[in-house]
Amino acid sequence: MTLLEARRIEKAFGRTRALRGVSVAIGSGEIVAITGPSGSGKSTLLHCLSGIMCPETGEVHYDGRRIDTLDEAARTRLRREAFGVVFQFGRLVPELTAAENVALPLLFGGNGREESATVARAWLERMDALDVADARPGELSGGQLQRVAVARALVTGPKVVFADEPTGALDSVAGERVLGLLLEAARVNGSTVVIVTHDNRVAAHADREIVVRDGAAAGVVV
């Protein structure tokens, strides 16, 4: 069953056309890698699929509902309730501890501090990062940062996890570990995972690979 779909979407930044009529369909529970060279439009496609930005033409549907026509507030609610995001370098709040960073989405969701902290610690344990729960991002290694970021993305039990180059800044061993934890947790959760990467080793973990070139879907590798 299709959970997320883009139909002939186009997006331009000034004179640069980042997406030129891309159509993709992603099923529930599927792990999809979006690959392609730098500047091909991979990240823009991910931003459009996740409702972070809207395409100029075309449609984006999530769970049978068109999301590109929703206003910013509705898309924000959708992202909070149904999506999780992981970016390169973790992008954690530097002033908060690892546990507080993971608890943040729960707190924004209206949960109590203690309850959020307990859930956050449980997720850090799953990500094998409980030992750094009280450390701040500046004190963590790249791999630890990404594991905490993955915990933050998954803590609310999202239906879809979007990951933009989640292992791009890591060495191969740390990258494999982060990716393994992300995919395992997503499978247990039943989450769909959309990973943007230019690393073939990362793409090899996906059920399907969508290749983007010059703003267009150039092919699908199963």
Added chain:
Amino acid sequence: MTFFQVAGMLGRGGSRAERARARLVAAGAALATCFLFGAANVLTLNGQLDDRLGPIANRGTRPGVAFAFGLMILPVAAFLYQTGRLASADRERRLAALRLAGATPGEVRLLGALETTRSAALGTVCGAIAYVLLEWSIRGLLLHLPTTAAGVPPVPGLAAMALVIAVATVSGLLAGRHVVTSPLGVIRRATRRPPGRYVLLVPVLGCIPMVALVVGVQMPYRPFAILLGAGLSAVGLMLSASRLVWASARIAGRRARSAETLLAARALEADTRPWGRTMSILGLAVAIGSGTGWIQAGFMDARHTLDPFWLTSFTLVDLALLVGMAVAAAALITHQAEYLMEHGPVLATLRAAGVADGELRRVLTRQGIIAAVLPCSVAALIGLLPLARALHNETWALWPVTNAVLMAALGVLAATLATKASQHRLQRAVSPGRLRTE
């Protein structure tokens, strides 16, 4: 190519934030020039003037007014320092290219300071022209004096301009010391922690003679002791502002029940100094404003009325305090702009994860509230102590207390409004473009 030509070339290549910084430095320098010209102008006045002019009407009160004008330099200096930090990492990154071309770190910093100096010089000249025009108009309209001569003598005027430019240059150099430029790029040094708790002893020591006075203890050299106490309280209040902000943030962070409060408190706790600088000036204004409440109560208690001279004097004092608070709070706008610039990718990630713009705006607003509440409350309490006195009609004691509460509230409001004023930058700071790896 000369050093100045390089500086000019670099200035023309500045980013939008850097151009904004240059304009703010110029505005601060213009304001500082106006205050110093005001002080010089008041000191050169001759004879008895119209009573409606309040404290500058009397020869005896003019040095006090000139001193008050001089004090207004404090918030402007804090503003200039804060402005100097705005986009400093951006600017130094641009200047880092010079390191590759063989410039020493000292030369790079000097070039940075030269940019500040140029903006300050421009602002000083504009401020001087604006003041002279304003002064001529006021002379003609209010005092009905001949407008043929400027009120500010040339030598003190030029000295004031030189002083402002020097202060701006030193501020620029100091603001740049947190950034280390190497040929490989730029790193911002870790922010300094606030001073230890020992610093809180200074205002406490200052309060001892005040409390002794209030409870009626006889003390030798009473006027000297009171003056020393008031001075120590004021200096202590300024020194301990960072510590008070830090304590307030720590308490709020521990007790936070919402994500917004937690983020605001932790951000404050991590970078207390800029808030402390502003709060030191805001706190001083709150303390002085609270103290004047007792003077006003004393007057009304003794005379049952206020004649135009004193009414105007008190109004002018309140006005000066408000201007000081506004200038000090304006420094927060530049600090928040810097915060948004640095935290843009992190905040954009939160937004991508479903945090609404309104929630991010609340984080900024709560930073202002958390930072201001404790320093302003302590300042209001300290301000109430020095001039506490027995009144014939005890009901008048409500006046300074109300005044102190009002001043503390104004301090918190000024900080909150400053954070609100910086929120228009949020939209750009969290745009999807900031999600891309830089």
